[in-house]
Amino acid sequence: MKPTDPVDLFQQLEPPTPGNAEERDASILAAVHAHVATKQKPRSRNPWILGGGAVAIVLTTAAFAVLRTSSVSDPTAVSCYATVDLEGDLVALAASDDPIQACRQLWIDGTLGNGGVPPLAGCVNNAGAAAVVPGEGVLCNRLGLDELEAGLTVEQQTVVDINAVLIDRFGTECFDQVAAVEEVQRQIDNAGLDSWTVDSPEAFDPSTPCAVPGIDTENRRIFVIGARAR
Numbered sequence: 001m002k003p004t005d006p007v008d009l010f011q012q013l014e015p016p017t018p019g020n021a022e023e024r025d026a027s028i029l030a031a032v033h034a035h036v037a038t039k040q041k042p043r044s045r046n047p048w049i050l051g052g053g054a055v056a057i058v059l060t061t062a063a064f065a066v067l068r069t070s071s072v073s074d075p076t077a078v079s080c081y082a083t084v085d086l087e088g089d090l091v092a093l094a095a096s097d098d099p100i101q102a103c104r105q106l107w108i109d110g111t112l113g114n115g116g117v118p119p120l121a122g123c124v125n126n127a128g129a130a131a132v133v134p135g136e137g138v139l140c141n142r143l144g145l146d147e148l149e150a151g152l153t154v155e156q157q158t159v160v161d162i163n164a165v166l167i168d169r170f171g172t173e174c175f176d177q178v179a180a181v182e183e184v185q186r187q188i189d190n191a192g193l194d195s196w197t198v199d200s201p202e203a204f205d206p207s208t209p210c211a212v213p214g215i216d217t218e219n220r221r222i223f224v225i226g227a228r229a230r
Contacts, residue, residue, distance in 0.1 A: 070124050070146040070147075070148075070149060071124070071148075071149040071151070071152070071153065071156070072124055072128055072129055072130050072148070072152075072156065073128030073129075073217060073218070074127060074128040074129040074217040074218070075095060075097070075129075075130075075152055075156040075157070075159055075160050075217070076094065076095045076129075076159060076160065076163045076215045076217060077092065077093070077094065077095065077127075077129040077130070078092070078093040078094075078095065078096050078099040078102055078103065078129065078130045078131075078132065079091075079092055079093075079125060079129065079130070079131040079132070080092075080093060080102070080103035080106050080112060080132050081131065081132065081133040081134070082112050082113065082134075083133070083134065084133050084134060084135050084139065084143065086125075086131075086133075086143060090131075091103075091106055091111060091112060094163065094167065095160050095163045095164065096130075096160075097152055097157060097160055099122055099130035099132050099148065100120050100122045100132055100148075102132075103120055103132035104117055104120055107120075118134040118135075119134065119135060119136040120132050120133070120134060120135070120136075121133050121134075121135045121136055121139045121140055121147075122140070122147070122148030122150075123139075123140035123143065123145040123146065123147060123148055124140075124145055124146045124147075124148050125145060126145075128217070128218075130148055131145065132148075155193070158191050158192070158193060159193070159215065159217060161191065162187055162188070162191045162193070162215075162222075163215055165187055166184070166187060166213045166215075166222070169183065169187075170183075170210075170211060170212060170213050174209070174210035174211075174228075174230050175210065175211040175224075176204065176209055176210075176211070177200055177203065177204045177211060177224070177226065179211075180200065180211030180213070180224040181198055181200050181224060184198040184213055184222050184224055185198050187222075188222065193220075195220050196220045196221060196222065197220065197221045197222075198221065198222050198223070198224070199221050199222070199223045199224075200223065200224045200225070201223065201225075202225070202226075203226075204225075204226025205226055207229065208226045208227055208228055208229055209226055209229070209230065210226065210227075210228045210229065210230060211224045211225065211226060211227075212224065212225055212226075212227040212228060
């Protein structure tokens with residue numbers, strides 16, 4: 001069984017290699033946040049592109065279906081699917097307050113598809129994050145998911161905002177373990193997330209002394225791991 005705990009996920013990251021620091025850091029940070037949206041999926045090829053066998057769950061057995069909607073419980077990750085296959089390829093984005101528009105941009109720039117933008121349906125996946133698939137109508141319910149309710153609660157928007165701040169701060173500076181915990185706690189306090197905590201469960205390895213943060217919305221915590229070199 002593949003690990004789902006964020007600490008185990010970090011341990012499986014490839015060691016950093018020489019190259020553009022911003023691109024490397026951004027990819028590591030995106031892997032952290034993409035993990036939250038995909039932590040319940042049993043298979044993954046890498047933090048950006050996921051795939052597997054085709055599965056479609058049809059729930060409607062009567063002549064009509066009850067439309068189920070919900071808001072995300074995890075606003076920090078968005079999964080943009082290339083097809084309506086929930087086990088098919090997707091691109092994982094770190095966070096967005098408008099998941100459908102964020103995924104639409106991937107169709108516009110050619111990251112998904114071969115030209116043209118199909119209708120897109122916003123759903124809420126089993127991890128509580130936004131999942132956007134090509135289609136419309138009650139497609140999400142036919143796939144066994146809730147339709148995505150537009151908008152975020154005040155706390156959810158605050159989490160999205162602090163996520164962006166952490167990506168910027170930790171993507172451009174090297175925080176050691178103590179400094180990282182202090183910085184994250186400062187951001188939590190500034191954001192007014194009184195019920196949230198910061199956690200750094202393991203000592204940083206000397207080869208990766210720079211902290212990388214991750215947001216665990218389920219447990220209302222932000223963890224920091226030593227995951228990149230200077």
